[in-house]
Amino acid sequence: MVQRSVSHSDLVACSASEVRSAIRSGSYKGHTAGLAVGKLQCNLAILPEKYALDFLRFCQRNPKPCPIVGVGDSSDPTLPTLGHDIDIRTDVSKYRVFRNGTLSDEVTDISDVWTDDLVTVALGCSFTFENALLRTGIPVRHVEKGLNVPMFRSNIDLVPAGRFGGHMVVTMRPIPQAQVDQAREISRRFPQAHGAPIAVGDPAQIGIPDLARPDWGDAVEIKAGEVPVYWACGVTPQNVLLDAGLPICITHSPGHMLIADVAEDAETTILTRN
């Protein structure tokens, strides 16, 4: 079946369900930044049930990089607490399939990869607090410039669980000195989206050698009067999953998030009750 392709701008005014539908049908394969504004977007981790208890323990112990916002039943591709009609096999625009800790495929549908022992874990993402910063007039440099947020390996130890552990990945956003406290206060209100910064100022204090050379994403300018502010990053659980060398695990591709029906400022990430 040939699908008519739709563009990012075609979808800007669409609901979360409509965007998922376009992704599900194969007519949209792009990134999700700026879509379904106000709805929670999620990092994705799908792994065998055998490892799920340890992975949930790992996330519980590292809530800032790994804020759990939804967990599927074993073998069940739906996520009813995040959206009425989500099918996680088809509703993300790009997936990465890893086997034994190595990237095996990047695909737009995992229906033929899905097996009955898989468990889906959805984790909060930084779009949520970035939107809140922007709404209050705090600049977000990489958004202004149309770049990816710069991400860095830090020396901050994660609390291990089972085979999961390692170091935290952080994002950096330059914030005007006078607005750092406000940025902290605003982002702290979103524990489902990495919460308050984990460090402010000198990158060496968290083991970052050079802010001009991010490990992922794009370097951004730090202007006079601005301070580098570091938040826990959703790439952390992805790295930890890879390092664990599971026989199979599946994540979203960067920027291609799961869009939920849950409001990003809801008290809980559970759709059916507040």
Add this chain to the structure above:
Amino acid sequence: MVQRSVSHSDLVACSASEVRSAIRSGSYKGHTAGLAVGKLQCNLAILPEKYALDFLRFCQRNPKPCPIVGVGDSSDPTLPTLGHDIDIRTDVSKYRVFRNGTLSDEVTDISDVWTDDLVTVALGCSFTFENALLRTGIPVRHVEKGLNVPMFRSNIDLVPAGRFGGHMVVTMRPIPQAQVDQAREISRRFPQAHGAPIAVGDPAQIGIPDLARPDWGDAVEIKAGEVPVYWACGVTPQNVLLDAGLPICITHSPGHMLIADVAEDAETTILTRN
């Protein structure tokens, strides 16, 4: 070994670790309200690993009655993210041991009940937001009167996971009409402690027939100008565990909570990092 007994008032000025030490040695067997002020107190659920993944999914889907604040490794009685020296077999002043859904024993030490397949789950408790209400001058009637909070079975469906499900248990506190919004705003800041109210006003809307007849705890007076306000209650997961009829599960006894070293207003409930 004969232990010298200490009283509640002997412990009021003690640290969380000192209170746990008195409990561990057997010299204190009482309730924990008002002890280690400012530290997180926790509901306790210990269950076989076989059921732990479903129970964690259940808690994730019902975060207001079941806010997870700590999860132990399988077979490990320590909880390093909640306290440096916690041994969950000895550090709670009274436990209830259930077998096949029936109360089997109420004991002050579970060392001889502990087995290598058990997993400890610690859940937030209402002491945290009650302390915050009291600090801002919002009255908490049952505290004023030295009573237990009134608790009621509601008709609010829980989101099921595996064999875990049922209806929410709620607490009721009469709040002056003019302070209801403030009480909501304050308690919402404590997602690790049941968060904002789940209902306000008419008890019939959530299936409570008579506020004068709580299912657990003590009835309290609702004065003129006050409104009944309902919060999700930590008895919910206990009931759900009982109904699930597990071969064994262990909870704290009401009022005899696990006291953590984590500050009750910390951003996360993880001791080793913020």
